[in-house]
Amino acid sequence: MKTSKQSILRLFQYRDFLIRLKNINTVNVFSDNLAKDIGTTSIQVRKDFSLFRLSGNKKAGYKVSNLLKQLDELLGKNKKQKVVIVGAGNIGKALMQYDGFYKEGLEIAALFDYDRRKYNHKNNPPVLPIEDLFKFVSSNNVKIGIIAVPCKAAQQVLDLMISAGIKGAMNFAPIPLKSPKNFYINNINLRVELESVVYYTQM
Amino acid sequence: MKTSKQSILRLFQYRDFLIRLKNINTVNVFSDNLAKDIGTTSIQVRKDFSLFRLSGNKKAGYKVSNLLKQLDELLGKNKKQKVVIVGAGNIGKALMQYDGFYKEGLEIAALFDYDRRKYNHKNNPPVLPIEDLFKFVSSNNVKIGIIAVPCKAAQQVLDLMISAGIKGAMNFAPIPLKSPKNFYINNINLRVELESVVYYTQM
DNA sequence: TAGATTGTTAATCGATTAACAATC
DNA sequence: TAGATTGTTAATCGATTAACAATC
Structure with a gap:
């Protein structure tokens, strides 16, 4: 139950968006921005993050580079x-x-x-x-x-x-x-x- | 609720299998055969059929050609x-x-x-x-x-x-x-x- | 009849959504 | 502080699975 297939798939999608944000030097992102991009809700985004112990800052959202680093680790993107x-x-x-x-x-x-x-x-x-x-x-x-x-x-x-x-x-x-x-x-x-x-x- | 995305997708898969069965002149098929082929359970198969009012014969299963005809109609496969x-x-x-x-x-x-x-x-x-x-x-x-x-x-x-x-x-x-x-x-x-x-x- | 199978209703499971407390 | 946002717990929703009656 902890890790559902669908949330894993969404993590990959969030990661895609974060890479695009990083390329245009965006520093912070809110759950709502992530939701809009992949076509889901901010509640779903925070729920997914919650399941994988990914945390942000109340009010300030998430640090793009930091979140990306954590997702890379989580999704095993560091190995070829x-x-x-x-x-x-x-x-x-x-x-x-x-x-x-x-x-x-x-x-x-x-x-x-x-x-x-x-x-x-x-x-x-x-x-x-x-x-x-x-x-x-x-x-x-x-x-x-x-x-x-x-x-x-x-x-x-x-x-x-x-x-x-x-x-x-x-x-x-x-x-x-x-x-x-x-x-x-x-x-x-x-x-x-x-x-x-x-x-x-x-x- | 009546029609779920997943059951529609499975109907297409059942149809695939039925076409293969028809090609080797198989006349009857049980829910269990259908289930094995697409990797689900016979209960799921009968549930899917139940949702779309597809029925077979107790004991004798389903007539391949008949079921195929009904699926074609249901899935709109009759029109190009x-x-x-x-x-x-x-x-x-x-x-x-x-x-x-x-x-x-x-x-x-x-x-x-x-x-x-x-x-x-x-x-x-x-x-x-x-x-x-x-x-x-x-x-x-x-x-x-x-x-x-x-x-x-x-x-x-x-x-x-x-x-x-x-x-x-x-x-x-x-x-x-x-x-x-x-x-x-x-x-x-x-x-x-x-x-x-x-x-x-x-x- | 006995055994095997369908088909429906109820129970469970899992995923999404809502509610809301915490806090920056 | 007030407003906005996160993050968790509870509620809902939908899909799958189980149970079982019907019947060939």
Whole structure:
């Protein structure tokens, strides 16, 4: 109960806003400013902070740099994290080039694919054959994977990741995958997300 | 209360599974099968169905084709929906080529971009100049948009969409956007999603 | 019938919101 | 001081889970 999934997600969003504030040299911020930005209420903001023992000053709000430092610590943003992507198709490439991963401590260490024509050892990050995944992951101590392959290959890729020592994954294949309890998987089903937009606009 | 966001999302997932079942000619399905597939409980499945007046047969479960037909009706899957994408970068192109949109009644009618070099009227869907968005959307009666542009252009694109008559959007720009109350916006922040995977694997 | 399954009502759980005391 | 803000405790709300009746 103490730490809910949703408040963690909001902490990341607050952090985003704080970074923007810091860039324009803002020193203080009120819970109400934070709330407005991410589209919630100031009560929710203070509640979230309360859960994680983040405190400000009555009347003066929160110090941007101080709060940011605490959030970085709390969210483990001080360590660099290596990530591998399996599937060098459109989604894989989009993520490879996604701005802002790197400065957030997320390093796309390599892409992997089944298709030989896509291999490119010289690229940064390199595009490697799927056979190299196991060795790469274990020798580079990678803990995070992204699955961007077609449905029929997804479970196989996940199993390979797990056996290689990966502990959490983001999955774009629109099919539920089986994983052990201690493995964290974040399913992103873009089709369902789009379908739900359609549904809500029709109501 | 009657219709919760989460149960709607699950209805789409049940539907996915039912389509797969239909393809392998399965006739009947139990709530427990549905639950296993999407990773929930049979109680939840029956509760969801109960909310939407979907019923089966005691002992015999649900008829796949019948249930599918009812879900299609409920979720408005019988009408084709046109969608426009603004931003012909990696994410835009990934979505353009995303398998399965079309057969789900989602038609990517056109992409729009600010960059002249990306224009391609001959492509299917065509890649058009952003100046054409307003006219295209209103004359084709498009109700759904996808925002796949950098942060600094996102709000401007959304405003343009709204003025052209779009009613709901999926937004990939990692920044909160302002929209009127009757406009539905689904924010997909891939960086935050990935960061949360990192967070949970570290615990 | 006995066993298995649906479907609804009630109970629980968790997250959000409200109320308000503390204090700068 | 008065006004504005934080931070915690209590109340509400919504979603999930449990219990159980109905019935094939």
